Amino acid sequence: MSSSLAANGDMLVILRHAPHGSSWLREGLDAALVAAAFGQRVSLLFQGDGIMALVPGQEPGALGQKGTAATLDMLAMYDIESFYADASALDRFDMAPDDLQLPSLPVDGATIAQLIASHRLVLTF
Amino acid sequence: MILHILNRSPGTSLVYRDTLSAMGPEDRLLLIEDGVLGALTSQVRHFQSVEGRLFALREDLASRGLEGRCDETVQVVDVDGFVTLTEEADKTVSWF
Amino acid sequence: MASTEIDRYLVVEGREVALDPEGYLVNLADWSAEVARAMASEEGRELTDEHWEVIAVIRDFYARYEASPAMRPLVKAVAQSLGAEKGRSLHLMKLFPDSPAKEAARLAGLPKPTNCL
Numbered sequence: 001m002s003s004s005l006a007a008n009g010d011m012l013v014i015l016r017h018a019p020h021g022s023s024w025l026r027e028g029l030d031a032a033l034v035a036a037a038f039g040q041r042v043s044l045l046f047q048g049d050g051i052m053a054l055v056p057g058q059e060p061g062a063l064g065q066k067g068t069a070a071t072l073d074m075l076a077m078y079d080i081e082s083f084y085a086d087a088s089a090l091d092r093f094d095m096a097p098d099d100l101q102l103p104s105l106p107v108d109g110a111t112i113a114q115l116i117a118s119h120r121l122v123l124t125f
Numbered sequence: 126m127i128l129h130i131l132n133r134s135p136g137t138s139l140v141y142r143d144t145l146s147a148m149g150p151e152d153r154l155l156l157i158e159d160g161v162l163g164a165l166t167s168q169v170r171h172f173q174s175v176e177g178r179l180f181a182l183r184e185d186l187a188s189r190g191l192e193g194r195c196d197e198t199v200q201v202v203d204v205d206g207f208v209t210l211t212e213e214a215d216k217t218v219s220w221f
Numbered sequence: 222m223a224s225t226e227i228d229r230y231l232v233v234e235g236r237e238v239a240l241d242p243e244g245y246l247v248n249l250a251d252w253s254a255e256v257a258r259a260m261a262s263e264e265g266r267e268l269t270d271e272h273w274e275v276i277a278v279i280r281d282f283y284a285r286y287e288a289s290p291a292m293r294p295l296v297k298a299v300a301q302s303l304g305a306e307k308g309r310s311l312h313l314m315k316l317f318p319d320s321p322a323k324e325a326a327r328l329a330g331l332p333k334p335t336n337c338l
Contacts, residue, residue, distance in 0.1 A: 014218075016143070030335070037291035048143050066287055074286035077294035088146070109146030116127060117149060122218045 009041035009082065012119035018052035019068045020061050025053055028125025029071050036078035043082035044075075045115060046104065051089045054100040072101055084115060127152045128214035132221050134162035135171040144220040145174055155202070155210060156181040161191060169196040182207060233259045245327050252330025260328055268328070271307075272316050276329045278302045289326040289334040 013032045017024035032042045046054055058069040075081070085104035090097060097106045107115065116122050129148055135141045141163065148154065154175050156164050163171055164181035172179050176198055183203045186192045195201060202210065211217055228242040233256050239247040244260065246252060257276065261268050268276075282290050282298050290298060292310065300308020313321035322334050 016140070033291070037293055039293070047147075048140070070285070070287040074288060074294070077282075077286070077290065077297050079293070079297075086143070112147040113149040113152070116147060116218060117215075120216075122216060124219050124221070 008118035009043050010119065011035050011040050011042045011121045011123065012045060012115055013042060014045045014047055014122065014124040015050035015053060016048045016124060018049040019058060020065070024125045025050065025068055026071070028123070029068060029075075031123055031125070032075070032080060033071075033078055036075075036080050041082075042078075042080045043084065043115065043119060044080065045084045045086070045107070045112065046089075047086040047112070048089050051085055051093060051095060051100075054085060054102060054104060055095070056099065056101050058101075069101065075102070084112075086112070126214055128210050128217045129154045130217055130219045131156055131160040131163070132158040132219075134159045135168055136162060140220050141171060145172070147218075148175060151178075153178045153180060153210065153214070155207065156199075157185050157207075158182075161185045161189065161195075164195045164199040164201075165191060166194060166196040169198060180206075180210065231256070231259055231263070243327075243333060245333050246330050249330055249332070256330060257328045269316075272328070274303055274307075275299060275313065275316060275325055279325050279329045279331065283326075283329070283331045289331045290322060291334050292322045295322050295325065 011032070013028050015025055015028045019025050032044060036042045053068055053072065058067045060067055083102045083104035084107045085097065085100065087106040087108050090106055097104065127149060129144055129152055131141055131144050131154060133140050137159070144154065154172065156179070161181045162168060164179070164186065169179075179198065180200045180202050181195060183192065183201050186195055186201065192201070225247060226241055227239045227247055229240055230237040231240055232238070233253070238251045238256055241247050246256070258268055261272075278299050279290065279295060281302070282295070296308055296310055296313065299313065306312075310321070313325070317324035317328075326332065326334055
């Protein structure tokens with residue numbers, strides 16, 4: 001748990017939905033990619049069910065729908081490298097912070113409030 | 126000050142918990158759409174931690190016939206008040 | 222995303238290859254080096270070794286990430302594979318004028334990049 005932030009930036013994208021069940025997660029990642037493609041410094045916060053995006057070993061949907069795992073791998077190519085994970089959600093889902101698809105800093109509520117304050121623009125998905 | 130806007134009822138969605146934990150000490154919370162159910166006297170306990178910083182949109186209360194059931198600790202604002210809250214905030218964050 | 226609307230056909234080695242209104246392949250599986258050459262020659266261009274190595278990089282990017290890159294990540298991918306000298310937008314602008322990310326994706330038989338305007 002950390003209360004000191006690695007970085008602030010232009011945009012914080014909060015991802016609150018799990019993969020596959022809806023298009024929210026994909027749309028949030030797309031928004032992050034567009035902003036990064038235009039040179040914005042983007043941070044991602046995986047919150048609530050959104051931390052399911054970080055589970056390793058995801059596959060395409062039953063009908064062959066694309067998942068989001070490949071997109072997460074692609075973020076580095078867009079220089080998106082600040083990842084935060086909601087610590088209480090990690091606890092709730094019994095997920096270990098060192099077993100996530102992307103290296104993410106676990107953050108508590110107070111730190112999330114700081115993250116929101118320290119980014120110029122905040123989008124929730 | 127950041128204005129947080131919540132449109133889900135505490136009875137159907139737990140998003141309000143994440144909203145509250147992400148709020149800074151000066152931040153305000155505006156309940157809109159189904160979110161106004163949280164402003165009812167029977168529900169407002171969920172928002173105890175932001176008492177005095179809790180707002181609800183009059184139009185959404187009125188359309189649901191709930192204006193009279195809104196707890197007195199909640200500050201009711203109309204759409205113009207919504208605009209004012211937005212103007213007073215550094216930014217707004219939507220929760221849904 | 223790849224469009225499914227067929228605008229016209231490009232005849233390559235006696236085979237009809239469907240193109241969408243912006244000239245991208247309708248069926249990504251139709252791609253071959255010959256198709257790329259035919260697409261380029263329609264615009265009066267000949268593909269050199271320098272084009273082909275970028276086409277290989279962008280196809281590899283798509284295979285890995287399931288998406289066509291915007292300009293910045295394309296530059297980064299080219300720099301990683303082909304070195305810093307070639308991983309510059311100027312080099313890509315020279316090879317694929319106007320909009321390198323779009324044109325390179327088109328010639329590589331990939332969907333139009335979605336996250337670049």
